[in-house]
Amino acid sequence: MSTINYSEKIPNNVNLAEDRTLQRALEQWQPNYLRWWDDMGPDGSQNFDVYLRTAVSVDPQGWAQFGAVKMPDYRWGIFLNQAEQDRKIHFGDHLGEDAWQDVPGEHRANLRRIIVTQGDTEPASVEQQRHLGLTCPSQYDLRNLFQVNVEEGRHLWAMVYLLHKYFGRDGREEGEALLERRSGQQDNPRILQAFNEPTPDWLSFFMFTYFTDRDGKFQLCALAESSFDPLARTTKFMLTEEAHHMFVGESGVSRIIQRTCAAMNELRTDDPQKLRAAGVIDLPTLQRYLNFHFSVTIDLFGSDESSNAATFYSSGLKGRFEEGKRTDDHRLKGQVYRVLNAKDGQLIEREVPMLNALNEVLRDDYIRDSIGGVERWNRVIEKAGIPFRLKTPHKAFHRNIGALAGVKVSPDGQVVSDAEWAARVDQWLPSVNDRAFVASLMGRVVEPGKFANWIAPPVMGINRQPVDFEYVRFN
C-alpha cells in the first residue's frame, strides 16, 4: 500500500488503523511532539505560510506535493518504501536467509541503540538551527531552511515509529527521551557531540547541511542495507528527503563562492580585508569553515577500530555504503583494511581486520563523496578565473575521536607540536574574529527576489517557481 491515508490523525502507509495498540501509543506521542516543535522548532515562525513539499505517497509522482503550509500543520507521518518481495539478507553471518520482519531477541539492544542514535540527530539539528530564520539571506533560503527542519522532524517520526512498533515499553520510553534531550544543554544533551554545537550563522548552516547531513546520508545508506526490513524501508524513504538537505548545503556554499568571486573580479583584489569591507566572505575564511565542518563531521563515524562495528555488520544490523553494489564475499572474515595511526609523532598506516575497521571504511567512502562536491565548488572559482582552490583537510586534522585524537596535525597532514598548533590554529580553523565577521553579515532579507549581498541568487527556484516567488508569507 503506497497511498498515504490522510483521513487519519497520523498520515501513514503502514495500515496504522489495523494496529490499535500502536496507533494509541503514537497518538499519545503526537501532542508531545507538537509541544516540542512549538518550544524548539523554528523561532517565531509557527504562523508563517511556507511553500513546502509534502509526501502524499512514496512513489515518484506523489511524494513531492508543493503548497503553502503552516509548519505546525505539516503532515508529519510514517512512510515506508514499498516492500521488496522475498528480500534476502545480503551480508554478514546470515547472508542468504530471509530478511527479518521483526527484531530478533539477541539483536534487540543493539538495534535499539542504532535507531535511538540516528533518531536523536533529527530533532537535534532542528534545535541547532532554530534561530537562523531571524537572519535569513532571502525568502528562498528561508523556505529551504524550513523544508529541512520539517523533514528532520519527519525523520524523527520515522525512528519513533520503529521504536514504538518493535521495542514495546522500552521503545516508548526512548521515544519520550528523544523529545526531552536538548542540543547543547549541559544536563541533558544530545547523544553526539556535533549535534550539541551551535549553528550560529548561515555559512555554518550551509557547511553543516553539506558535510554533516552527508554523514546522515551515509549512515542512512548503511542502515538501508539492514537485515531488519522495516528499518531498511524506513531509511530508504528518508534518503529521498535527505537529498534536498545536501542540495541546500552544496548550492548554498556554491552561491557564496560565486558572489565572492564576482566581488574579487569587480574590485580586482584578493585581499581578504578589502573583500570583507565589500561585505563578502573571502575564500580563506570559507576554507577555514570547511576545515572545521569536515573534521567535526568525520569524527561522527566513530573509532577507527571498533568491535561494535564488526558486530553490527556480521549480525546483519548495518551494512556498508552501497553493500548491494559491491562484489566481495559480503562476510569480510580474514580480510584487512589499512587505518591511520599516530606513533612517535609520525602518522603510520596499520593493517587491521576489515570487520573491526568498518567505521573507517564508511568514513573513507564519505570522504570520497564529499571531495566531489568540493571539486564542483572549485569549478565555480575556476570559471571566474581565480587561482584559488578549496581543499578538504587531511583525515588526521583536528580529530577528537579514535586513534588520531591525541595528535596535532596540520590540514596538509604534517604532525605539528602543540606550540605550532597554537600559533597557527587561526589559519586553519575559524577564529573568533572570523566568526564575528560572518555574524556581522547576517541581516534579514525577506523581500521576494532580494538576496543578501554575500550570496548570489540560485539558478532556479523551487519546483520551477521563479526565484522571486513568494516562498514564505509572514502573515
Place this chain on the structure above:
Amino acid sequence: MGASDNGLIRQHLIDPEICIRCNTCEATCPIGAITHDSRNYVVNADICNHCMACVPPCPTGSIDNWRNMPRSIAYSVDSQLTWDSLPAELSTQELEAAGVASNDLASAQAAGADVAHARLIADTLATQQSEQPGFDASAVAAMMPPWSAAHPYTNLYGPRAPETSIKATVVGNARVTAVGRDYDTHHIVLDFGGMPFPVLEGQSIGIVPPGVDALGRAHHPRQYSIASPRNGERPGYNNLSLTVKRVLEDHQGRPVRGVASNYLCDLQLGDTVEVIGPFGASFLMPNHPKSHVVMICTGTGSAPMRAMTEWRRRLRRSGKFESGKLMLFFGARTQEDLPYFGPLQSLPRDFIDINLAFSRTPTQPRQYVQDLMRARAADLAPLLADRNAYFYVCGLKAMEEGVVLALQDIAREAGLDWSEVANSLRRDARLHLETY
C-alpha cells in the same frame, strides 16, 4: 507523426552544473536509464522512456533538461560523462545539417516532440515563439488574467497531481461544419459524472489518446480549448464541450492523420476518454459589469470564444452586462468550413457584433480577420483606449502578428499613443493570445 518518423527525439539530460550527485534519480528510475561515474549522473537516451518518474524527486531541478536531437547523433552516455555544463540547443540550421528536414522539425515541435508531458509542450511552443524573427506579438500580450476573472483551478489531474488522469464519458459528438467537405469539425461533449472537474471559459484540457506510438510509447496528451461555459455545456451538468477539427494534413499541406483529432472525431456516445487538466490561468474572461470582450479567431480557435459568448448569453438576463459589448471577428476558408455558422446566425444583433472573414470563397477576394478589423477601426479604436475592453486572439500562430499589427495601425490612425496602448494591453491584462 513527427518525432518517431523523422528520427528527431527529445533527449533527456541532467545539468551537471546544478546536479549534486545525490543518486535519487538513479534510485528512482524504474528501468535503469540513469547511470553515473565519479563525475556525472547521466541519462541513457536508448533506454529512457520519458516516464518522468525521476523529475519530482530531484532536489535541484537539474534533472529537468531536454534537447531536440536527431536520434542518430543523440548524446551518448560516454560523452555526457565528460561534461561540465550542458550543451546549447542545436539551431534549426544545425538540425537541418544533421539531416532533419525543416518541416519535420516544425511538425515535431508543434507536436511537442514525444514527451508525455503537457508542460513540455508549452516549453516547445515558447521556444518556437522566441525563434520567430522580427515582430514579437507576445511582447504585447498579457501574462495575467483580467482583474475581475474568476479564480481558475489548474492541473487537478496530470503527472504531478495525485490523480494522473480522469475518465470522461462521451455524451455528444456532432459535426459542426457543413457536410461534404474534406475537413470536418466536431462538437464533442464530455461528461465527468460525479468527479470534480471545474473549468472556466478560456481554459483547456488534455486528451490522452489510447494506445502507443510507433516506438511503443504511450501517446502524449493533446491540448484542446474548452468550448462551453463554466456551468456546463448543458447548464447545471458536469460536462464540457470541445471543438475538434479532424487533422488529415499538416501545416505544409502534406498528408498526416492526426492521432488525437481522428480518435476524438470517431468517438461514439458512451465511449470513455482519458483527460488531464484543466490548464490555463491567464486566458480568462472579465466578469465585471461594463467589461467589453473583443474576440478574434480562426477555425477551431473559436472554441474559447464560443464559451465566453455562451456564458455572457446565459447571464444576459441578469442585466449586469447591458452596456458591455461583445465583438467577434471570425475567419475560416469558406462559410461551409466555419464551425457553428448556423447557431451564430441566431444570436441577437444587439447582443454580439459578428464579423466573418472568408479567405477561400470562390469568386470573392481573399479576406482575413485583420482586414475586417481595419474596416471596423472606428469601433475598435475607442475599445483600445478603454480599460474595460479585453481582447482575445485564438487560432493559428500565423494570425498573431497580423492581428497585433492591425491593432497597432488602428490605434495610430485614431491618434492614440501605441506604446501607451500596448503597455495597457499587457499590464492591465487586456490582450490574450492563444495560438498554435
